[in-house]
Amino acid sequence: MTLTRGARITGAVLCAVSALLVIVWLVRDIRAADGPVAVWEHWSGTGDLRDVPLTTTSAAALVLLAAYAAAAVAALRSASAALVLVVTGAVTLALRLPGVWTVADASAPEHLRDRALITTCAALAAGIGLVVAGVAGRRPAPEGAVRPVGPRRGGAAVFLLLGSQALIVAAWEIRQPFVYPSELYPAWFIGGGPLSLPLTEGPPGWVAVTHVLMFLAAAGGALTGAAHARPLGLIAGGFVLSSGVLGTARVVHYEMYERFFDADLEAQLNMLTSVAALIAGPVVIIVLARKDVERIPAGGVPGPWGGGG
DSSP: OEEOHHHHHHHHHHHHHHHHHHHHHHHHHHHHTTSHHHHHHHHHTOSOGGGSOOOSOOTHHHHHHHHHHHHHHHHHHOTTHHHHHHHHHHHHHHHHTTHHHHGGGOSSOHHHHHHHHHHHHHHHHHHHHHHHHHHHTEEOOOTTOEEEOOOOSSHHHHHHHHHHHHHHHHHHHHHHHHHSOGGGTTHHHHOOTTOOOOTTSOOHHHHHHHHHHHHHHHHHHHHHTOTTHHHHHHHHHHHHHHHHHHHHHHHHHTTGGGGTTTSOHHHHHHHHHHHHHHHHHHHHHHHHHSOOEEEOOTTSSBOTTSSBO
8 A cells, every 4th residue: 555645745744733833832941941951951850840940841742753753754755654644643642632631730821721732632633634644545556666564674672672661661650659659649640630740741650551552562563573563663762762861861960870789679770771771762763764665566465475465
């Protein structure tokens, strides 16, 4: 299957709109915090948060921004445009959906809440549009065209890295109720008091569950060579890298590595988790970023033994 010209243009426009929504809130945070350094300190937890206004974004916004930019290019040029649009739209829907009910209860000025709700609805509409464009715009590919294929080289490595990251994130989520006060639940997963969340981001528990499902789907697809593993795995790798960078930044800023052997087991595991994510993220991205396509022979779509379908 290939994607029609109209669907490609529609997908690229929707990606551009989604990216613009992210950029608007990033610019707002930078202006409110008097510079990108203060925003970074808020994201990473390395600054004095008492003197910095609560940001409306998190580092995940940069991952989504990169995903939208890459998806816009892929929509216009790639043989896997349909898959890219569907995956990008699905990820947008999963991450932005909580904003429908969390923005109204946020502790922020009314004008910011109104803008955040409009942004959330626009992002959800764009996500639905991306999925529809990727599904409804498909047409049979002509003879000799290329079709997207899953990762053939390094698929096992992606499976191990993303699979292990899914287990690590799930393990920490299981650990949280034993550490955090019971008053945080169920708000940890669905939002609301007493949590104070960035306006455009979902509750941490919701985001963690979404990441686990994303990592598992990409890991399983990479092992079986499924075509969706490439776009989904690239986005997943971006979130893994973001987590590793933020965690490692805290370790370095507070010089926690100097007290590694004197720290308790949980603190050591926290540091190791950040370093593992910092290593796994770039490896997954590099492995999946390599182009791997297959030509459709004159007989039609390839059959299971390489002949015409």
